[in-house]
Amino acid sequence: MKEIFQSISRREKMMLYVLLCFLLVMGGWFGLVKPQLDTYQHNREKIDKKNIELNELNNKLDLYQNAFNQLLSQQDNYKKLTKRYYLKTSNVSLSRMVTSLIILHTLKPVSLNMTSGQRETNDAEDESQQSLPKNITLNTISIICDGDPKSCMKFLDDMRKTLSSAYLSSFSYISLGANSHTRFNIVFEVYMIKV
Known part of the structure; x- marks a missing residue:
């Protein structure tokens, strides 16, 4: 090497x-x-x-x-x-409460009609309106009563105070002429919650 x-x-x-x-x-x-x-x-x-x-x-x-x-x-x-909504109650007790408020304000009840259920949307309706959640129901109260306008206004105020979730949906009146009485047609929507 x-x-x-x-x-x-x-x-x-x-x-x-x-x-x-x-x-x-x-x-x-x-x-x-x-x-x-x-x-x-x-x-x-x-x-x-x-x-x-x-x-x-x-x-x-x-x-x-x-x-x-x-x-x-x-x-x-x-x-x-949930404080915004009235607790779910039967139509009978709701009817008693509304009737007692009508009588308390010296109005004469002519008709009281109640319906309850869910508000659903149709395709033709406005898309912003949606169906209610399952635990909330909508009751519609249609009232026809006679009396003077001041008593009716007090009744509307007390109804709104008693039912915080009641909204005035429709209101119309017709003068009966006699004794300055007026017939009122009032529709409330009451939203109720199941707790």
Whole structure:
């Protein structure tokens, strides 16, 4: 081996040194650096995924910690919304209440008609009008009564105070001429909620 090495020229020796250095560098790259770099990149991806999972878990933890406050807020909102509606009652008790209010205001009841159910939308109707939720029913009260206008106005005010979810849907009157009495045709819509 020594003889072969002495017999080659300086230029060939230089090329062998360069080849040996190149082989050492490439061996070091593929044997040591590249596997470590691949492992580093793989671990870096794992760390990034774990950080994303950690952030998601922290967000879920925040939601969980705020859940009780959100529940209280939702319960308060529910109470506020349900206060707008009259509690579901039978037509008989609603009829008694309306009749007693009519008599209390010295009006003479002529007719009292009640219907109840859901308001549904037709394709021909306005699209902004929607059907009511299942726990809310709509009762329509049609009243025809005789009396003076001041008593009727007091009756309307008291009806609105008694039934907070009663809305005046239609109102018309005809003068009867005798004793300055007037016939009133009143239609209320009463929204009731089942709790």
